[in-house]
Amino acid sequence: MRTISHFIAGAAVEGASGRFGDVFNPNTGEVQARVPFATDVELDVAVQAAARAQVEWAATNPQRRARVMFEFKRLIERDMNVLAEILSSEHGKVIADSKGDVQRGLEVIEFACGIPHVLKGEYTEGAGPGIDVYSMRQPLGVVAGITPFNFPAMIPMWMFGIAIAVGNSFILKPSEKDPTVPVKLAELMMEAGAPAGVLNVVHGDKNAVDAILTHPLIRAVSFVGSSDIAHYVYQTGTANGKRVQAMGGAKNHGIVLPDADMDQVVKDLSGAAFGSAGERCMALPVVVPVGQKTADDLRERVVAEIASLKVGISTDPDAHYGPVVSSQHRAKIADYIRIGQEEGAELVVDGRDFSLQGYEKGFFIGPSLFDGVKKDMKTYQEEIFGPVLQIVRAESFEEALALPSAHQYGNGAAIFTRNGRAAREFAARVNVGMVGINVPIPVPVAYHTFGGWKRSAFGDTNQHGVEGVKFYTKVKTVTARWPEGEVGDSSFVIPTMK
Secondary structure, eight states, rough: EEEEEEEEETTEOOSSSSSSEEETTTTTEEEEEEOOOOHHHHHHHHHHHHHHHHHHHHSHHHHHHHHHHHHHHHHHTTHHHHHHHHHHHHHOOOHHHHHHHHHHHHHHHHHHHHHHOOOOOOEEEETTTTEEEEEEEESSSSEEOOOOOSTTHHHHHHHHHHHHHTEEEEEOOOSSSOOOOHHHHHHHHHHTTTOOEEEOOOOOSSHHHHHHHHHHHHHHHHHHHHHHHHHHHHHHHHHHOOOOEEOOOOOOEEOHHHHHHHHHHHHHHHHHHHHHGGGGGGGOEEEBBBBBHHHHHHHHHHHHHHHHBBBBTTTTTTBBOOOOOOOHHHHHHHHHHHHHHHTEEEEEEEOTOOOOOOTTTTTOOOOEEEESTTTTTTHHHHHOSEEEEOOOOOOOHHHHHHHHSSSSSEEEEEOOOOOOOHHHHHHHOOOOSSSEEEEESSSTTTTTOBBEEETTSSOOOSSSHHHHHHHHHEEEEEEEOOOOOOOOTTTTTOOOOO
């Protein structure tokens, strides 16, 4: 059986702890590899390597660092198909979704290629008599990222792309469920010309997470995962003097007004609710039609759309989505469906009995639809993270607006309407971090920034874009005054090539 290695100081390093996790093929249910869980000592070896490499890397001028990012981008594009195939084999998402996973991360790398411009500081001439003031952004040192299973390419690149471009070195602790692609990314970063130790990958479980959160040389930690763990990461990291951004769970809502283009809404809901088996923090698992006529029409159309969906293996080009990541996660989704029934919601479509011929041991679950969901139900309050769409009916715009605004999570919300005034009002008033107007999954482009509100995010700085640059740098401000003297005297010498 294949054993995955850590990647430290530019080389594969076998695990020494004797502790391993299984890496499954979700299509077949079979164990295909094992991944080592690092000890504190192994994590420290990676941090020390990163600290040594960071000194040289930070001294490299921004343009040369950008050239490495340009080459890294080229290599990712070269290996897109290979990366997508590996990703699908460990995660379960279909190849098209895996390519999208890589591509959305690559867009942040493209942003990082322009880092010389973004790092330019501010300058004030003549702030006082003979005094100039200027600022510069400098890297923090060694920083780390802890990433989830659902986007094993995109989210690591969101983190290390900017962190490395601004001059830091990076420790990546990816999910133990699908760890191979993160290692491949580190290998490609080396091939692109980054010094050994600039990007390191250390596998592990909670022990590795705690070692990262308490290591004195790690200056900042970025995290994406569930809200309870995000809160723990934020509290523990900040208590140990680190800068922390910790992105948590979500329960994104789609508000459908009576004037919406229903054909487009149903297509958007199909992809946003069921795509990638719903294993996305920016999925759209709650739809809020306004008015009974809108709700009845939407329900009928969604039922018909679900009937047309094909669940298949990851390599099936006709499949809309593949298996979920593990048998435990499949069981958790099925349990939420059971709870929803017990709470009194109407289970319109039940996907629990889905089985794929020839792949009966795979982690498949069919699409499910609830209607009559109420805001006090557990299945509405919590994140299911699976292919389950819930209809929560509202009688008015104000009632619909209040639902995402009052929810414990505040990642994103979308509104579907032809009414510009309603859309503008919704965008201004809804209490979430990201808003879509006729866009079901409002993940911003790479040169803007990603982040939710409330229990969807802990920390004051968002991911990627200029916010990402701020998170991975510190500002130094210089106030300068030079001794007075004649320009022509010996105190002023223009440098020459001699």
